[in-house]
Amino acid sequence: ESVDVFKRMAGEKAVDYIEDGMLVGLGSGSTVYWMLKKLGELVEQGLNVNGISSSSLTESWAREFKIPLTDFSDVQLLDLAIDGADEIDPSFHLIKGGGGSLVREKVVNAHSKKLIIVADQSKRVDVLGKFPLPVEVLQFGWQMTANKIVELGAKPVLREENGSVYVSDNGNYILDCAFESIPDPENLHNKLKQLIGVIETGLFFDMVDMVIMGGPEGTVVINK
Numbered sequence: 001e002s003v004d005v006f007k008r009m010a011g012e013k014a015v016d017y018i019e020d021g022m023l024v025g026l027g028s029g030s031t032v033y034w035m036l037k038k039l040g041e042l043v044e045q046g047l048n049v050n051g052i053s054s055s056s057l058t059e060s061w062a063r064e065f066k067i068p069l070t071d072f073s074d075v076q077l078l079d080l081a082i083d084g085a086d087e088i089d090p091s092f093h094l095i096k097g098g099g100g101s102l103v104r105e106k107v108v109n110a111h112s113k114k115l116i117i118v119a120d121q122s123k124r125v126d127v128l129g130k131f132p133l134p135v136e137v138l139q140f141g142w143q144m145t146a147n148k149i150v151e152l153g154a155k156p157v158l159r160e161e162n163g164s165v166y167v168s169d170n171g172n173y174i175l176d177c178a179f180e181s182i183p184d185p186e187n188l189h190n191k192l193k194q195l196i197g198v199i200e201t202g203l204f205f206d207m208v209d210m211v212i213m214g215g216p217e218g219t220v221v222i223n224k
């Protein structure tokens, strides 16, 4: 269906920015899937890259596509990270975490010289917040953490998957927090990070260098 076509367009276009010998941060999600598939084809044709995965699912896709993998014990700075997003505002601030990998995604993206976001056009918003903000929290005492988030104006919902509570790759819970509108992402992120029990938030600000958007007019590349 057309959204998947738009995702595929954006994901495949991002591979144009991967040069031979690069260390690449591999994001997560269904748009990144198409980037990984295309990258695997280039690796098969001889492109030399090493990737660090931001989730167990991405790792399984990378192995399926025979993309060589490394880790932070060998590599401390990546040349390029390519990742998806749930919302992108005009300043390139993001909401991420719909796929549950926001913590490792933020670690990978923060340790990369350049970050490219790939998305279908529906991810573009004027103000962040319609998409509930994923917040990763310690399992221990999560109810108290949720109560503190309520005081910040949200309605946190404990994420479930297949009828049981979702547990992240890091062994934590995720609260999906409906703030409705987040005009000042940095301020909200800082308030959330101060709460005892909050591990990380899905607010990514001042991290993105380029956005590649797939839509009916084709693929649009927007530099910061």
Ligand code: DER
Pocket (backbone or CB within 6 Å): 027, 028, 029, 030, 031, 032, 083, 084, 085, 086, 095, 096, 097, 098, 099, 100, 101, 102, 105
């Ligand atoms: O969880 C994330 O941040 C992922 O990047 C994901 O939400 C992106 O969504 P997609 O599956 O539409 O690419």
